[in-house]
Amino acid sequence: MTTQEGEQGAWGLAVALAAVAAVLVAMLCGGMRRLHEWAWERGLGEDRRRRLPPGDMGWPLVGNMWAFLRAFKSNDPDSFIASFIRRYGHTGIYKAFMFGSPTIMVTVPEISKQVLMDDDHYVPGWPKATCDLIGKKSFVGISQDEHKRLRRLTANPINGYEALNTYLQFIENTVIHTLERWATMGQIEFLTELRRFTFRIIMRIFMSSENEVVVESLERVYTDLNYGMRAMAINIPGFAYHRALKARKKLVAVLQGVLDKRKATRRKKLSPAHKDMMDRLMEIEDEKGGRLSDEEIIDVLIMYLNAGHESSGHITMWATLFLQENPEIFEKAKLEQKEIQRDIPPTQKGLTMKEIRKMEYLSKVIDETLRIVNISFVSFRKATKDMYLNGYLIPKGWRVQLWYRSVNLDPQVYPEPKKFNPSRWDNFTPKAGSFLAFGGGSRLCPGNDLAKLEISVFLHYFLLDYQLTRENPHCRVRYLPHPRPTDNCLAKITRLNKASVQET
Numbered sequence: 001m002t003t004q005e006g007e008q009g010a011w012g013l014a015v016a017l018a019a020v021a022a023v024l025v026a027m028l029c030g031g032m033r034r035l036h037e038w039a040w041e042r043g044l045g046e047d048r049r050r051r052l053p054p055g056d057m058g059w060p061l062v063g064n065m066w067a068f069l070r071a072f073k074s075n076d077p078d079s080f081i082a083s084f085i086r087r088y089g090h091t092g093i094y095k096a097f098m099f100g101s102p103t104i105m106v107t108v109p110e111i112s113k114q115v116l117m118d119d120d121h122y123v124p125g126w127p128k129a130t131c132d133l134i135g136k137k138s139f140v141g142i143s144q145d146e147h148k149r150l151r152r153l154t155a156n157p158i159n160g161y162e163a164l165n166t167y168l169q170f171i172e173n174t175v176i177h178t179l180e181r182w183a184t185m186g187q188i189e190f191l192t193e194l195r196r197f198t199f200r201i202i203m204r205i206f207m208s209s210e211n212e213v214v215v216e217s218l219e220r221v222y223t224d225l226n227y228g229m230r231a232m233a234i235n236i237p238g239f240a241y242h243r244a245l246k247a248r249k250k251l252v253a254v255l256q257g258v259l260d261k262r263k264a265t266r267r268k269k270l271s272p273a274h275k276d277m278m279d280r281l282m283e284i285e286d287e288k289g290g291r292l293s294d295e296e297i298i299d300v301l302i303m304y305l306n307a308g309h310e311s312s313g314h315i316t317m318w319a320t321l322f323l324q325e326n327p328e329i330f331e332k333a334k335l336e337q338k339e340i341q342r343d344i345p346p347t348q349k350g351l352t353m354k355e356i357r358k359m360e361y362l363s364k365v366i367d368e369t370l371r372i373v374n375i376s377f378v379s380f381r382k383a384t385k386d387m388y389l390n391g392y393l394i395p396k397g398w399r400v401q402l403w404y405r406s407v408n409l410d411p412q413v414y415p416e417p418k419k420f421n422p423s424r425w426d427n428f429t430p431k432a433g434s435f436l437a438f439g440g441g442s443r444l445c446p447g448n449d450l451a452k453l454e455i456s457v458f459l460h461y462f463l464l465d466y467q468l469t470r471e472n473p474h475c476r477v478r479y480l481p482h483p484r485p486t487d488n489c490l491a492k493i494t495r496l497n498k499a500s501v502q503e504t
């Protein structure tokens, strides 16, 4: 054998060994995945197992979480669900293993609606890690009956014409002063400032008598709580979830301090000058005269204060950016606001709900922003007994993930779904279940009208008098926990002089 033949032989052997190794690794991986699936499905029995929707349970322990996080850390979060559609067809319902549980993912309007409207068979099913952050006694952890009672008590004073009317003036003053202040500040993190602005409003409703120091310290802590909300539940220093747990502890301590002070005031028989939501929560009694415990009050507050500012702050930022990036839409929205402003009687000070109702085009701008941005991209339920959706089994105890993002971007309902086009809402009312920006059923967001009011008032004054210039207009977008530019939208807000306002 020549040296050349010897070398060729050695190469051939190496290639063959590498191929065998690759096949063995593939078989081992495939075997591990099948074993993982089998371990979770074997209890179902053959008949029920065959009726599960198509899909795969991913890897042992982590399930499909790597694929999910990879997609949501890329610039194409929709590639996660797209890979299920590509592999298993457009069934709109898939099995997976997410956040430590076997899960059925629902991605289309009709099936989402069925789950959302059926409280008898689907209860909230948020991962334990999320419940530990928001609080076991908040709406994500309590019984259906208790939810109904607390929801009635807390949602009524927030929503509805009367309630919104009460908050309008405060919101308007805050918007006017905040915009004026930003215009003097040079470069700001627009998103960070908007979150402060929406936090101030929700604090006014829930804890109106607290001072600026409490407001500032709570708002800062919420940032850490939020970043841990959709992260892997790794409670080790350096990880987002660990920081979030620490943030929760701080929130509990601050709120307990406020609660103790209020109780002391009540013991002295001093009644508050103005009752806010915290006072109401302290006063609720059940049929036997029982009051809510401190833990219950604090968990409901932590949930509301969080839900009540993060999403509105983000949506206000995106709506402003979409308007700035689409000059024609900006001008149309501005024209509407100028007409509304012009028609305000000279004797009237500021906006009333009558003007808000006239903001028809602006309302479409906001709905379109909500639809595209998908702040709450997914929600969790749990089946209380074996259920069937489109003929597929949802086994008792399995999680159901409702992919609001996929529903809101469904091309069957919204052609060119990623195009920002407020006019698509002209003479269009989506069928029940096909617009889920605020969820649906008994868990529909109780702050939906308040959020739209805040955003409308902000955009009214912004459109009339201001413009925004971004430092990094092509900044990368991060999708977890909520979509945001990685620079938190560094920008300058400039006040246009009155002359240029008149010209446009």
Ligand code: HEM
Pocket (backbone or CB within 6 Å): 139, 140, 151, 158, 303, 304, 307, 308, 309, 311, 312, 315, 370, 375, 376, 379, 380, 436, 437, 438, 439, 440, 442, 443, 444, 445, 446, 447, 448, 450, 451
């Ligand atoms: C643009 C702003 C907002 C968006 C996009 C939004 C979105 C949502 C969504 C999708 C849900 C349903 C979650 C599910 O199906 O389980 C929800 C629930 C909730 N939201 Fe909002 N929300 C916003 C603003 C607000 C505001 C301003 C408040 C407070 C006043 C609030 C308080 C809540 C609460 C307490 C829940 C839980 C309701 C329950 O379980 O009964 N949200 N929100």
